[in-house]
């Protein structure tokens with residue numbers, strides 16, 4: 308079997324990659340480069356020059372060849388490599404007529420517990436989102452901010468006391484709204500300094516959040532380790548990291564209790580499986596990052612299905628309504644009790660609709676962020 312074509316398919320706000328073979332099997336993957344998918348698409352086109360004519364089943368070799376072919380790294384390259392890797396695993400699964408997890412050691416579980424996204428620009432919307440998720444059968448909610456998902460056009464200012472005090476009170480309300488039947492995955496979106504992160508973590512500890520995600524900018528692993536040493540709730544981080552080397556540095560510092568590899572960014576299924584093994588050696592759980600399409604969810608679940616230290620899967624809203632439902636066939640099903648059912652279809656078990664790009668033309672994400680009231684840049 309040989310690769311005959313590598314096709315990029317931008318749809319809506321997502322970038323898919325389809326790898327074609329002379330055996331008639333195609334594999335599907337997705338790039339997680341989010342705000343810079345145009346750059347990732349160009350890298351895929353460059354990688355295609357190497358891949359055409361190659362055996363698609365030599366996944367580890369192709370991964371190394373592409374990763375080590377030049378000395379550059381970063382999100383555009385790793386998103387492209389991840390998309391190709393997922394597509395090659397999809398081909399391998401279809402070739403051997405088994406789900407990908409079967410090729411990676413077999414099933415470790417039948418269902419994957421998920422956390423459901425809750426958004427809101429007001430406290431009431433966020434509280435109601437938690438209640439709604441519980442009614443739908445979910446046992447964990449995430450993307451759950453104690454600071455509100457406010458309009459980025461509105462300049463930000465709060466005193467330290469109000470910022471921390473209101474955030475602690477928000478988490479209290481989320482807990483009271485759902486009792487202990489729903490876990491709260493508290494997302495800080497890199498908004499705090501290490502000192503603020505310690506103060507807030509101590510304030511919300513009594514409400515037993517499942518994890519405390521990206522309390523500070525994730526670039527300095529020593530700083531994240533410092534926060535971890537001073538708080539009593541687990542830190543989740545890793546969605547921006549590209550390699551096993553970065554995860555190893557994070558783990559070595561005891562800076563993380565739940566790693567968050569993005570299968571469409573960290574080197575695909577090949578990268579995520581290795582990161583999971585590094586985490587396993589530190590007794591750290593895996594919560595795959597997944598803000599993307601149902602293709603990413605399908606790839607994530609192949610990992611969740613074959614590792615021993617899977618903890619929770621991010622599950623974005625709207626997989627079964629347009630536009631997402633009109634992009635793919637075979638999106639995973641929620642079992643009504645807070646989990647996705649591990650599929651038994653070959654490969655990653657999902658296909659792109661032929662008319663997806665036509666029905667939902669690509670929309671670029673433009674550059675934009677929120678400012679503080681003094682005009683300086685903030686993270687939200």
Ligand SMILES: [Mg+2]
Pocket residue numbers: 494496520521546
């Ligand atoms: Mg996050």
